[in-house]
Amino acid sequence: MKVAIAGAGAVGRSIAKELLENNHEVTLLERNLEHIDVDAIPAAHWRLGDACEITVLESLQLETFDVVIAATGDDKVNVVLSLLAKTEFAVPRVVARVNDPRNEWLFDENWGVDVAVSTPRMLASLVEEAVAVGDLVRLMEFRKGQANLVEITLPADTPWGGKPVKRLNLPRDASLVTILRGPRVIVPQSDEPLEGGDELLFVTVSEVEDELRALLLDPTAR
Template sequence: MKVLIAGAGRLGTQIAQVLAAARNEVTLVESDEDRVAELGSLPLVRVVAGDACDPELLEQAGALACDLVVATTGRDEDNLVISLLAKRRFGVGRVAARVNDEDNAWLFDQRWGVDLAVPAATPLISLIEEATGATDTVALLRLSKAGVEVIETAITAQSRAAGHTLGEIELPAGTVVATVVRDGRPTVPGPEVLLLPGDELLLVSHEATEQEIHAAFQ
C-alpha cells in the first residue's frame, strides 16, 4: 500500500513508522525544515519538505499513486485542504484527517473529501486500524500478508527497563526495536540508548506475542 502522511508531528511520525515497518511504501510531508532535518534518518520512510496544502508539492510527493492519505497537521484548516485535494484532485481512495478542535468536527466529512475523521484523542491503534482497514487489535497493527506485528510499549517510572540501555534488554526472538519516541521525536534505536520514563517504543516482531514484548520492558 502507498501512503502519504501530511504532518510530521508525533502522531504523523508514529503512523509513518508503523506503516513503513509493516512494509508499506510511506511518504511523510512536513513544512518545518528543522523538523525535516531531524527526521532525515527515519528508517524506511521517505521524508519530503514542503507545504502539503500545495497541490504541486502533493503531486511531487506521489499523491496520484497513493492508496491512503492521512492529514495529521496541527491545523484543522490545513487538514481539510489536504483532504479535499487528495480526494478531488488526486482521486485518493481513502483519506483520513485529524480533528484538532472538536468544534470543527462537523466539517470533516465527504464534502471536504474526508472518509475518516479522527478526533485528537483517538488512540494510535484505532486510527491506524480504521484508516487502513485492519481490524486485529491484539497488537498495534497486524497485516497478515506482511507476516509482521508492530507493537507499542511505554516506559514508566515503574518499568524495570527504565534507566537501562536498549542493549541491556533481552528481547524475545525475532524482535527488533523500530524506534524510540521521546518528547514526540523519534530516535534511532542504538544499543546505547538509555530508556527513560515517558519513552514510547515501537517494536517489530515476526515471532513474539504482545505479552512477551511487554514483559521484557515492564
C-alpha cells in the same frame, strides 16, 4: 500499500513508524524544515513542502498513493489537503486528524474525508467504554459510509448468557465483528456462546443503534 502522511510531528512520525513496521511504503510531507529528520525514520521518504500547495502534491504524484493521512496540528491544513487529495488526485482513502472537536462537523465526505480521527473524542469514548456496562458506546465514525464502530458490554446478569451468537437476530445494517472476553479476541462464530461481561464490537449505521441497544440490553424488547 503506498501512504502519504502530511505532518512530521509526533503524531505523523508515530503513524509512519507503525506503517513501516507493517511493510507499507511511507512518504512524510513536512513544511517546517526543523521537523525534517531523516535519521529518525530512515525507511520513510521525506519531502519538504506545504501540503496545501497543489504543485507540491503534483510533484509527489499524489494520485499514485493508496492512502493520504492529514496529520498536521492545523485543522485548516488537514481539511484542505483532504479535499485536494480526493477531488484533484482521486486518492481512494483519506484519513484526517481533528485537533479541535469544535471543527468535527467539517471533516466529512463533502471535504474529501473518509475517516476523521478526533483524539479528544476517541479518548472520551474509551473512557465511556471502560465504565459503561449495559450501554452502547460509539467508538469511531466512518464518514464515507455513514457507519459507526460501536461497543456494547453485556451486564453480568445478561439474559444472553450461554446463548449462541446465531440466536442474535441483528437488525439490518448491523454486523458483529468481534467479541472481547478478558484477554481473548474472539472472531464470532454462529455457535459461540455469549457471556456476561463480553464486549461486543459492531459496525452499524446510526439509524439502527437504538434497535441494537434494545435487542442486547432490554429484556422486554425480545
